[in-house]
Amino acid sequence: xxxxxxxxxxxxxxxxxxxxxxxxxxxxxxxxxxxxxxxxxxxxxxxxxxxxxxxxxxxxxxxxxxxxxxxxxxxxxxxxxxxxxxxxxxxxxxxxxxxxxxxxxxxxxxxxxxxxxxxxxxxxxxxxxxxxxxxxxxxxxxxxxxxxxxxxxxxxxxxxxxxxxxxxxxxxxxxxxxxxxxxxxxxxxxxxxxxxxxxxxxxxxxxxxxxxxxxxxxxxxxxxxxxxxxxxxxxxxxxxxxxxxxxxxxxxxxxxxxxxxxxxxxxxxxxxxxxxxxxxxxxxxxxxxxxxxxxxxxxxxxxxxxxxxxxxxxxxxxxxxxxxxxxxxxxxxxxxxxxxxxxxxxxxxxxxxxxxxxxxxxxxxxxxxxxxxxxxxxxxxxxxxxxxxxxxxxxxxxxxxxxxxxxxxxxxxxxxxxxxxxxxxxxxxxxxxxxxxxxxxxxxxxxxxxxxxxxxxxxxxxxxxxxxxxxxxxxxxxxxxxxxxxxxxxxxxxxxxxxxxxxxxxxxxxxxxxxxxxxxxxxxxxxxxxxxxxxxxxxxxxxxxxxxxxxxxxxxxxxxxxxxxxxxxxxxxxxxxxxxxxxxxxxxxxxxxxxxxxxxxxxxxxxxxxxxx
Numbered sequence: 001x002x003x004x005x006x007x008x009x010x011x012x013x014x015x016x017x018x019x020x021x022x023x024x025x026x027x028x029x030x031x032x033x034x035x036x037x038x039x040x041x042x043x044x045x046x047x048x049x050x051x052x053x054x055x056x057x058x059x060x061x062x063x064x065x066x067x068x069x070x071x072x073x074x075x076x077x078x079x080x081x082x083x084x085x086x087x088x089x090x091x092x093x094x095x096x097x098x099x100x101x102x103x104x105x106x107x108x109x110x111x112x113x114x115x116x117x118x119x120x121x122x123x124x125x126x127x128x129x130x131x132x133x134x135x136x137x138x139x140x141x142x143x144x145x146x147x148x149x150x151x152x153x154x155x156x157x158x159x160x161x162x163x164x165x166x167x168x169x170x171x172x173x174x175x176x177x178x179x180x181x182x183x184x185x186x187x188x189x190x191x192x193x194x195x196x197x198x199x200x201x202x203x204x205x206x207x208x209x210x211x212x213x214x215x216x217x218x219x220x221x222x223x224x225x226x227x228x229x230x231x232x233x234x235x236x237x238x239x240x241x242x243x244x245x246x247x248x249x250x251x252x253x254x255x256x257x258x259x260x261x262x263x264x265x266x267x268x269x270x271x272x273x274x275x276x277x278x279x280x281x282x283x284x285x286x287x288x289x290x291x292x293x294x295x296x297x298x299x300x301x302x303x304x305x306x307x308x309x310x311x312x313x314x315x316x317x318x319x320x321x322x323x324x325x326x327x328x329x330x331x332x333x334x335x336x337x338x339x340x341x342x343x344x345x346x347x348x349x350x351x352x353x354x355x356x357x358x359x360x361x362x363x364x365x366x367x368x369x370x371x372x373x374x375x376x377x378x379x380x381x382x383x384x385x386x387x388x389x390x391x392x393x394x395x396x397x398x399x400x401x402x403x404x405x406x407x408x409x410x411x412x413x414x415x416x417x418x419x420x421x422x423x424x425x426x427x428x429x430x431x432x433x434x435x436x437x438x439x440x441x442x443x444x445x446x447x448x449x450x451x452x453x454x455x456x457x458x459x460x461x462x463x464x465x466x467x468x469x470x471x472x473x474x475x476x477x478x479x480x481x482x483x484x485x486x487x488x489x490x491x492x493x494x495x496x497x498x499x500x501x502x503x504x505x506x507x508x509x510x511x512x513x514x515x516x517x518x519x520x521x522x523x524x525x526x527x528x529x530x531x532x533x534x535x536x537x538x539x540x541x542x543x544x545x546x547x548x549x550x551x552x553x554x555x556x557x558x559x560x561x562x563x564x565x566x567x568x569x570x571x572x573x574x575x576x577x578x579x580x581x582x583x584x585x586x587x588x589x590x591x592x593x594x595x596x597x598x599x600x601x602x603x604x605x606x607x608x609x610x611x612x613x
């Protein structure tokens with residue numbers, strides 16, 4: 001039985017080397033799309049967009065507050081301001097009589113509930129003055145059974161809730177205690193109620209939750225505080241409430257507070273302040289760092305009206321975050337930019353509309369992933385184009401001059417109609433090359449020509465010229481196309497001089513190897529020519545044709561008989577008049593052409609070179 005033939009590892013490697021680039025090209029775009037999806041998923045799971053989402057959310061709430069949502073049940077804020085601290089000289093902790101009067105005023109006004117963002121003492125002050133607690137206790141008793149009361153507790157150094165003096169709690173009720181803490185986002189701004197999202201995990205129910213429960217709105221509150229509700233708050237001064245009580249103005253008390261939730265808190269300029277998402281104080285219209293009582297008031301607004309703002313379900317949110325990765329596909333950059341701008345504006349508008357309707361759709365993540373997909377595709381395409389151009393330069397850099405190759409890669413040169421342009425044409429030819437070829441081996445001739453053309457090509461490119469073609473031992477170049485040059489005639493003469501200098505050095509290296517030196521003739525003429533791709537789609541070349549080309553070729557053939565290494569026409573000489581050592585040779589007959597006024601040039605720098613230099 002014949003044995004199976006073993007695979008040749010080198011053959012397998014060759015197949016992989018051939019197939020791998022094709023596979024990479026075929027699957028690079030799907031792979032890039034998957035990378036965008038993976039990046040979007042990673043950013044979603046790490047909540048990397050959160051700071052920007054919060055910034056945009058605050059701006060959306062600010063925008064919506066220009067036309068605030070109407071309220072069916074608003075909150076009244078009573079503020080302990082600077083005037084109150086000036087009116088009452090005792091320390092704030094000993095304001096028992098004043099707080100007692102406030103409770104008596106509330107008992108007369110009969111609000112729907114009272115919340116205290118002011119901490120009641122944790123022990124009695126009877127030791128300071130007999131009966132000192134009595135006024136506060138009487139106020140609490142006056143409210144008992146008529147006005148629901150919620151008291152906040154202070155925090156100790158470990159963050160634990162401090163107790164309130166038990167007799168006060170027994171009058172208010174054990175279920176009247178609440179935490180003064182609010183839920184903070186990681187930037188230190190309160191925006192939500194679901195404790196799992198809080199940077200500081202709140203302990204127990206909050207003041208707003210306790211008041212809402214006392215008012216019959218018992219829920220497991222989750223979501224965003226609705227900052228679009230209501231206008232800015234005005235506060236009723238604490239001293240004003242006490243004045244109405246002392247004046248017996250029960251009608252004013254009832255008109256101001258009857259059947260409304262009331263919050264008492266400090267509104268001093270630099271005490272108990274929080275950074276809020278929007279300005280809420282009418283007395284400080286541009287300030288967002290505001291008294292803490294206002295966050296409790298706005299939270300209670302949300303609870304008592306249409307509730308908190310819910311967030312889109314996590315699964316739908318993830319889908320909405322990853323769908324914009326489809327912007328990876330498509331190749332029309334301008335159409336995609338227009339579509340992307342429309343998409344970004346649409347998502348922002350939809351998010352703001354949903355927020356106004358009471359549901360939060362985070363817009364930044366979807367917009368961000370769309371821009372990542374778009375920019376990633378742009379960068380990927382640019383990288384591919386860069387690699388393709390590098391490949392073309394490596395593959396064809398030796399076939400066309402750099403200037404022509406750059407124009408081809410830029411899409412400025414294509415097969416089709418030529419372009420008329422003024423150029424300066426240079427022909428160079430080795431003298432006596434046929435005789436030399438007969439005496440030399442082909443390999444030596446090729447080596448000689450390669451060395452010679454290498455030197456000449458470098459010079460022409462250095463001076464902004466284009467090597468059009470090599471014709472046996474001859475060379476054709478032109479200056480001024482495809483990119484225009486200032487004084488292409490001068491550039492061609494400068495190139496001719498350096499070509500002769502380079503030839504001198506090359507001959508020195510040939511002499512060191514025992515090789516006969518080279519002599520060349522250079523013909524230069526300027527005029528209009530037709531430039532472009534000549535040939536067919538199967539085989540073509542970028543070249544120049546016209547009388548200027550033919551004349552330059554004829555002038556090169558006359559260099560030997562005229563005795564100058566460089567011969568140029570008067571057209572070239574006139575453009576560099578007075579700046580080169582050109583010798584006027586008069587008019588000469590040129591084969592196939594009318595007589596041409598010629599100039600000869602033997603660069604002086606060549607005459608100064610010593611034979612052994």
